[in-house]
Structure formats: C-alpha cells, structure tokens
C-alpha cells in the first residue's frame with residue numbers, strides 16, 4: 438500500500454536527514470515520533486509527494502510516485518493521499534461542504550454521499566453550511582479529517598494533528614482519524630511529538646532510529 442525504501446534526503450548536503458523505511462498495508466497505522474527538528478515534517482512531505490528525495494523509492498499502491506511529474510503527480514496525490522496538518526488547511530471564504538466538494542471536484546470525484554457520511558460520522562453535519570471561519574478549532578480539525586478522506590485515499594498522512602488542541606479535542610481527533618482511516622482501509626501515518634497520541638497507536642518508530 439505505502440512503501441518507502443532507501444530514501445536519501447538533505448536540505449544541505451553535509452546534513453542528511455535519516456529517513457526510516459516504511460511499509461504499511463491497507464488499514465495499518467504507524468506513529469512517527471521525534472523531537473523538534475528531527476525531520477518529522479520532512480518525512481511526511483516525502484511520503485506525501487510534496488518533497489522529492491535525492492534518491493530512493495516511495496510507492497503508493499504500486500505506483501512509484503516520484504516517477505510521476507507535474508500535473509500527473511498532483512492528480513495522483515489528490516486521488517490517493519489525504520493530508521491533515523496541525524492547522525486546518527481549509528478555504529476560509531467557503532462553507533464546510535463547499536470545501537469538501539472542491540476537494541472532490543479536483544479529483545474528478547462526485548461521491549457526494551461520502552461527504553454526507555463523513556460529516557455525520559465526524560459529528561459536524563450541523564456545520565455543513567457554516568463558513569469555516571465560524572468553527573471552533575476542534576470542529577475545523579474534524580473538517581480537515583473529512584477533507585483528507587473525501588476521495589477515499591489509499592494513504593492518510595497527518596502532521597501534528599493534535600498540536601493545537603486541548604486534551605478533549607486531541608483525544609477526539611485521534612479517535613476519529615483512526616476510526617475513519619480504518620473504515621476506508623486507508624493506511625494511516627501520524628507524525629508528532631505529542632505524547633498524548635502515543636497510547637493510541639501501538640506501531641511506532643522514533644526519528645533518529647530509537648524504537
């Protein structure tokens with residue numbers, strides 16, 4: 438489902454960032470832990486097709502994503518990879534539902550029933566016509582989860598999804614992320630330094646090599 442192997446990456450040649458090999462099947466989960474600056478965001482961006490490695494392979498569903506160029510890579514990403522960030526990346530002038538429809542539109546997907554199902558499962562159906570500026574942080578992060586899942590992706594990648602949330606919302610967001618990824622049989626990778634997440638995902642690796 439997602440495989441990363443023998444990745445070499447650096448921003449400056451003399452300081453390579455060690456990138457762990459990853460191999461997850463559908464429905465499996467992985468937590469990548471590490472101190473600030475250890476390279477967690479870097480690894481997630483490499484896995485998500487946003488940052489081309491110097492060498493090595495990233496395969497999603499048997500496609501070597503960095504063999505795809507430009508628009509083909511963008512299209513593949515939209516259809517197969519869902520991303521959740523620390524702060525929700527959703528478009529402020531649009532409503533919740535418009536944001537989700539737009540994400541589907543860019544992937545040529547018109548499964549509007551899935552949008553309704555996700556909003557219901559995530560407990561935000563009543564916010565579907567709200568502008569995203571009118572949402573609480575926990576609600577906005579639930580919209581981000583819906584947006585990440587709206588194209589039924591093979592892989593969901595979450596970068597510090599709980600960092601700006603209080604304990605109650607952090608717990609809910611992790612629970613919902615796991616539950617929805619499992620329901621779609623998506624592989625789920627969360628990178629974080631938030632220790633509240635540790636007890637929720639047993640498959641863990643530490644950036645820098647410790648396990």
Ligand SMILES: Nc1ncnc2c1ncn2[C@@H]1O[C@H](COP(=O)(O)OP(=O)(O)OP(=O)(O)O)[C@@H](O)[C@H]1O
Pocket residue numbers: 448449454471472473474475476477478479480630
């Ligand atoms: N665009 C860049 N150019 C040069 N160096 C960078 C760039 N982005 C990140 N770095 C450096 O690469 C290293 C890894 O950064 P990265 O953001 O992946 O770490 P992180 O573990 O996600 O950190 P944090 O938990 O603080 O977000 C850091 O030393 C950082 O300063």
